[in-house]
Amino acid sequence: MKKTARIASVAAVIALGLSACGSRDDESSTADESSTPTASATTSAAAQQYPDFKACMVSDSGGFDDKSFNQTSKAGLDNAVSQYGMQEADVESTDPSQFADNINEMVSQGCNSITTVGFLLGDATEAAAKKNPDIDFSIVDFAYEKAPANLKGLTFNTGEPSYLAGYVAAAKSETGVVGTFGGLNIPTVTIFMTGFYEGVQKYNEDNGTDVQVIGWDPAKPKAGSFTNDFENKTIGQTTAEEMIKQGADVIFPVAGPAGLGGLQAAQDNDVKAIWVDTDGCVSAAEYCDVLLTSVMKGMDVAVQQAILDGAEGDFSNDVYVGTLANNGVGLAPFSDDVDAELQAKVEELKQQIIDGTIKVG
Numbered sequence: 561m562k563k564t565a566r567i568a569s570v571a572a573v574i575a576l577g578l579s580a581c582g583s584r585d586d587e588s589s590t591a592d593e594s595s596t597p598t599a600s601a602t603t604s605a606a607a608q609q610y611p612d613f614k615a616c617m618v619s620d621s622g623g624f625d626d627k628s629f630n631q632t633s634k635a636g637l638d639n640a641v642s643q644y645g646m647q648e649a650d651v652e653s654t655d656p657s658q659f660a661d662n663i664n665e666m667v668s669q670g671c672n673s674i675t676t677v678g679f680l681l682g683d684a685t686e687a688a689a690k691k692n693p694d695i696d697f698s699i700v701d702f703a704y705e706k707a708p709a710n711l712k713g714l715t716f717n718t719g720e721p722s723y724l725a726g727y728v729a730a731a732k733s734e735t736g737v738v739g740t741f742g743g744l745n746i747p748t749v750t751i752f753m754t755g756f757y758e759g760v761q762k763y764n765e766d767n768g769t770d771v772q773v774i775g776w777d778p779a780k781p782k783a784g785s786f787t788n789d790f791e792n793k794t795i796g797q798t799t800a801e802e803m804i805k806q807g808a809d810v811i812f813p814v815a816g817p818a819g820l821g822g823l824q825a826a827q828d829n830d831v832k833a834i835w836v837d838t839d840g841c842v843s844a845a846e847y848c849d850v851l852l853t854s855v856m857k858g859m860d861v862a863v864q865q866a867i868l869d870g871a872e873g874d875f876s877n878d879v880y881v882g883t884l885a886n887n888g889v890g891l892a893p894f895s896d897d898v899d900a901e902l903q904a905k906v907e908e909l910k911q912q913i914i915d916g917t918i919k920v921g
Contacts, residue, residue: 609645616671620678636863696870716882719755726759729810739803741785743815796821823847839892854892
């Protein structure tokens with residue numbers, strides 16, 4: 561199968577789940593995975609088999625059940641293994657101090673492809689790639705100025721769909737205050753928050769309003785709200801509750817499992833929220849009732865494609881960037897709270913971002 565054909569297949573599949581239009585129906589929390597970004601890169605029953613190829617993964621400290629980026633990335637590995645008859649190995653990290661050792665463990669197990677998940681694994685992944693030039697390495701949420709030939713960055717311009725999410729949040733706010741917080745003050749977190757902030761400003765510009773964003777101002781990054789933790793749900797809940805006390809009635813947590821505490825706070829206080837990385841109505845269905853939408857990254861499809869490229873001998877260190885234009889990022893289906901008029905406006909803004917009329921970030 562030629563690479564151009566595979567990429568077209570990826571775009572066609574992921575577009576189903578990354579559309580910025582279409583309300584979520586009552587069964588969306590249990591939607592068939594084939595209509596979401598967890599769909600696999602190819603649906604061919606005659607997919608080439610690679611039984612001697614071993615695909616492996618190392619998680620960030622959130623683990624593979626984080627209902628967010630580790631879990632979605634792991635789905636890409638699992639899809640590759642099941643569809644192409646590959647061997648598999650993985651290891652979960654519980655602390656950043658384990659990253660290098662966990663990668664080396666995958667090396668020792670004879671992996672042909674190793675995917676690491678998360679910005680914080682950048683240095684350890686690069687070091688391992690340089691020491692093991694015969695292994696293909698991919699890393700989610702990191703890119704290098706000059707990567708080794710066997711190391712590929714899988715990145716996502718989540719600022720674009722976050723801009724759309726910010727516009728929706730501002731439109732749905734009744735108090736005129738929305739809030740966002742992150743796990744750490746790192747680029748892969750703040751890109752969401754900046755896009756969200758700018759989307760709110762666009763709503764104000766269009767409608768002559770003054771919806772305020774608490775928790776983040778790109779002009780004052782040191783004053784942003786961060787839990788400094790991606791695992792502690794209690795910290796996330798406390799952070800969101802403080803924002804709600806300040807009047808926020810839409811919460812946008814960008815903190816992995818800690819962000820689930822933000823959804824809990826929204827649910828407890830009868831306010832709305834927007835999830836990140838994957839469709840929260842699928843990954844965290846217990847909070848679907850408070851979600852307006854989710855900002856999604858097609859990490860699973862990008863991971864699966866990188867693994868398949870390695871098996872087929874097409875692997876390169878060219879950085880992958882998921883955008884609205886290539887359907888690598890987008891919004892999950894909206895809740896019924898987002899009416900058709902607002903959905904149409906979001907679609908208009910999406911097209912303006914794609915054609916360059918609107919610059920995000």
